[in-house]
Amino acid sequence: MKTISVIPDSKEHWLRLRHQNINSTEVSCLFDCNKYSSAFQLWHEKRQPDPTSLEESLRMKMGTKFQSAIAEVIAEQESWIVEPMPEYIYSEEYKIGSSFDYRLVNQRSILEIKNVDSLIFRNDWDEENMPPHIELQVQQQMLLSGYLKAVVGVCVGGNQINLYHRDYNHDIGQAILLKVNEFFLLEAPPAVDYAKDFEYINSLYQTVTPGQIIESTQDMDDVVAAYQSVSEQIKELEVRKDQYKAQMLTLIGESEKVKSPFYTISCGMTAETQLNYTRKAFRNFRITPKKIKETK
Numbered sequence: 001m002k003t004i005s006v007i008p009d010s011k012e013h014w015l016r017l018r019h020q021n022i023n024s025t026e027v028s029c030l031f032d033c034n035k036y037s038s039a040f041q042l043w044h045e046k047r048q049p050d051p052t053s054l055e056e057s058l059r060m061k062m063g064t065k066f067q068s069a070i071a072e073v074i075a076e077q078e079s080w081i082v083e084p085m086p087e088y089i090y091s092e093e094y095k096i097g098s099s100f101d102y103r104l105v106n107q108r109s110i111l112e113i114k115n116v117d118s119l120i121f122r123n124d125w126d127e128e129n130m131p132p133h134i135e136l137q138v139q140q141q142m143l144l145s146g147y148l149k150a151v152v153g154v155c156v157g158g159n160q161i162n163l164y165h166r167d168y169n170h171d172i173g174q175a176i177l178l179k180v181n182e183f184f185l186l187e188a189p190p191a192v193d194y195a196k197d198f199e200y201i202n203s204l205y206q207t208v209t210p211g212q213i214i215e216s217t218q219d220m221d222d223v224v225a226a227y228q229s230v231s232e233q234i235k236e237l238e239v240r241k242d243q244y245k246a247q248m249l250t251l252i253g254e255s256e257k258v259k260s261p262f263y264t265i266s267c268g269m270t271a272e273t274q275l276n277y278t279r280k281a282f283r284n285f286r287i288t289p290k291k292i293k294e295t296k
Contacts, residue, residue: 001094003144005087014088014099019051021090021097022180024140028133030179035133039183039190041200066155067113071102074111074153074161081105089144094177095184098141109149110141118157125154130164140176142168228289 008014022042028034029042045052075082082102090097102111114134116125124131130152138150152164183190192201216224248265252258258265 001091001143003089003091003146005089007086008088015051017088017090018097018099019046019048021095022046022183023096024098024137024144025133027096027140027176027180028136030183031132031136033132033136038193038196038200040192040197043183043186043189044200044204066115067101070113070115070153070155070161071111073155074113074163077161078163080107080111082111085110091144094180096140096144096176096180098137098144100141100145103147104151107149108147109151110138110145110147112138112141112150112152114152114154115158116154116156121154121156125156125162127162128164135166136172136176138166139169139172142166143173143176 006017008017022030026034026037026042029037029039032039071082074080081104083105085100085103088097088099100110101113103109104111112134134152138152142148142150148168150166150168152166154162154164156162194201249267252265252267256266256268258267
């Protein structure tokens with residue numbers, strides 16, 4: 001595979017390079033195993049004239065800050081020579097690309113660093129297996145870099161290092177190329193996952209045309225009926241939930257913890273706090289049932 005290697009001179013330059021390709025952190029969307037995005041969202045983003053700015057959460061920012069420290073610990077622990085890998089490597093023919101963390105000098109291997117919360121680790125990882133989106137990420141990185149080996153160094157909960165060694169898998173590499181090719185041939189967006197794509201769909205419709213009214217359809221009537229039914233169920237369940245909570249508090253009294261062979265309840269006090277945050281714009285709608293006049 002013919003590839004191009006570039007060291008971006010700014011974040012804007014890096015975003016422009018990413019915008020024209022399916023990147024190693026995005027390819028899992030095409031395999032429906034990305035928790036944070038989907039093929040539907042990716043299809044819309046890649047067809048925007050300008051790249052979407054990546055919003056970094058505090059967790060992501062902290063993870064980036066800690067990368068060099070984690071890499072340094074791993075290098076010392078394993079007696080490896082580690083150096084940063086600032087290149088963005090991409091293929092114009094296959095429209096795939098990737099950024100990298102580090103390379104292992106004299107080993108022709110990449111080193112990918114992950115800083116993972118201990119709870120997330122327990123749910124999504126084990127001693128041998130990584131989440132599918134990470135597996136796909138490192139396979140695409142090896143495909144582009146030409147390196148046949150990768151190590152994923154994971155710092156778990158800030159005090160534990162786990163290493164995952166992977167070899168390049170030709171079949172996975174070919175599957176990635178096939179999925180990406182099929183994706184760019186799509187003239188219409190892939191099927192929407194309304195549960196996963198809710199936030200993105202909300203961001204697509206941020207303008208309202210004053211005075212514009214449309215007639216409902218059977219599909220709309222069916223969705224409205226389902227929405228109203230679920231809303232009523234939620235209200236009823238919230239009332240029941242509060243009832244059970246009140247019963248538990250009556251039984252617990254002023255105790256801080258409840259022990260049982262089947263569960264543990266912690267019931268300490270949470271201090272009163274005032275939160276100051278910016279809420280994103282969203283479409284606010286309500287459904288008002290019409291009163292049907294009785295016919296005599």
